[in-house]
Amino acid sequence: MPFAPKLTAHGAAIPAIGFGTSRVEDARAEHVATALEAGYRHIDTARKYGTERAVGEGMRASGVRRDDIFLCTKVSHEYLHGADFARSVDESLVALGVDYVDLLLVHWPEKNTPLAETMGALAKAKRQGLTRHIGVANFNIAMLDDAMRLCPEPLVTLQVECHPYLDQSKVIAACRERGLVLTAYSPLARGRLKDDAVLAEIGRRTGKSFAQVALRWLMQQKVIAAVPRSSNAARIAQNIDLFDFELSDDDMRRIGALKRPNGRIADPAGRAPKWDM
Numbered sequence: 001m002p003f004a005p006k007l008t009a010h011g012a013a014i015p016a017i018g019f020g021t022s023r024v025e026d027a028r029a030e031h032v033a034t035a036l037e038a039g040y041r042h043i044d045t046a047r048k049y050g051t052e053r054a055v056g057e058g059m060r061a062s063g064v065r066r067d068d069i070f071l072c073t074k075v076s077h078e079y080l081h082g083a084d085f086a087r088s089v090d091e092s093l094v095a096l097g098v099d100y101v102d103l104l105l106v107h108w109p110e111k112n113t114p115l116a117e118t119m120g121a122l123a124k125a126k127r128q129g130l131t132r133h134i135g136v137a138n139f140n141i142a143m144l145d146d147a148m149r150l151c152p153e154p155l156v157t158l159q160v161e162c163h164p165y166l167d168q169s170k171v172i173a174a175c176r177e178r179g180l181v182l183t184a185y186s187p188l189a190r191g192r193l194k195d196d197a198v199l200a201e202i203g204r205r206t207g208k209s210f211a212q213v214a215l216r217w218l219m220q221q222k223v224i225a226a227v228p229r230s231s232n233a234a235r236i237a238q239n240i241d242l243f244d245f246e247l248s249d250d251d252m253r254r255i256g257a258l259k260r261p262n263g264r265i266a267d268p269a270g271r272a273p274k275w276d277m
Ligand SMILES: NC(=O)c1ccc[n+]([C@@H]2O[C@H](COP(=O)([O-])OP(=O)(O)OC[C@H]3O[C@@H](n4cnc5c(N)ncnc54)[C@H](OP(=O)(O)O)[C@@H]3O)[C@@H](O)[C@H]2O)c1
Pocket: 019, 020, 021, 022, 023, 026, 044, 045, 107, 137, 138, 159, 160, 184, 185, 186, 187, 188, 189, 190, 191, 194, 209, 211, 212, 227, 228, 229, 230, 231, 232, 235, 236, 238, 239, 266
C-alpha cells in the first residue's frame, strides 16, 4: 500500500497527499474510509463543505487510528471575528466527532475583519489544544506576511489552488523561503487536465495516468502537499500511487510550460485577494 512522504514545517509533519472532500455528494463516509484504506493519512475538509460529519464517520469506519490521521478543517470567512471563530471550531469538532484537528485554516481572507483579531483567534485555538497546527488559505503573499507577523503562533501552510494550468511559481517560492508547505487544492484542475496532450504523452511513457503525472509534478517540487478529490475507488487509489516513478527535468519543464493566463478556477468576486502572478 503506498503511503505519501511527510513534509515538515515549523513542527508539523504533513503527508504530501491528502484526500479532498469538498463535494457533499462525492465525499460520503465510504469514500473517506476507502481513501484511508488506500493509504491516505491526510484528510482535507472545511466547515463550509458540509462534509465534516461524513469525514468523521469515514475515519471511524476505516479502523485507522485517530492519531495516525492528519485532519484539516477550515473556518469560513463569515466567522473570522473572535467569538464566531471559536464557535465555528467547536462546531467542527462536534461534527467530526474528534477532540482536536491537526490543522486549522482560515478558509478565505475577509477585508472587514481585522486580521490581528482573526490571527489571535487562530492562535488561541492552537493554545487550547483544539488544533495541533494552524495556517491560512487563499491569502496572497503580502497577506501571508501580515498573518505571520500578527499571529502569536507559527503558521505551517498556505493552501491555494495549484496545478499545471496555473502559474503559482511566485507563491511556491514564497512558501519555500518562509519554511511553509504549500497545500495544493484543485490539484487536478477539477477535471480540466484530462485531455491534455503533454500529460497524456508523459503518462504513456511512464505507464501512469494524466492525473498521476500532474500530481507527481507537484510532489517533485518538494514543498507541495496536494489534496485531490475523487469518488471512485480506483482513482482514489491511483492518486496516491505516485512514489514509484520519477519525472525527468525535461518532463518537469514541459509540464511547467502548460500554465495559461485563464488557468485559475477559484476566483470569487469580492472575496478573492489580488493574486500574485
Ligand atoms: N481552500 C479552498 O478554498 C479550496 C477550494 C477548492 C478545493 N479545495 C480542496 O481541494 C480538494 C480538491 O479540489 P477539487 O475538489 O476542486 O478538484 P480536483 O481534486 O482538482 O479534481 C476533482 C475532479 O477530478 C476527478 N478525478 C480525480 N482523480 C482522477 C483521476 N485519477 N483520473 C481522472 N479524473 C480524476 C474527479 O472525478 P471522480 O470523482 O469521478 O474521480 C473530480 O471530478 C477539494 O475537495 C477540497 O478539499 C480547497
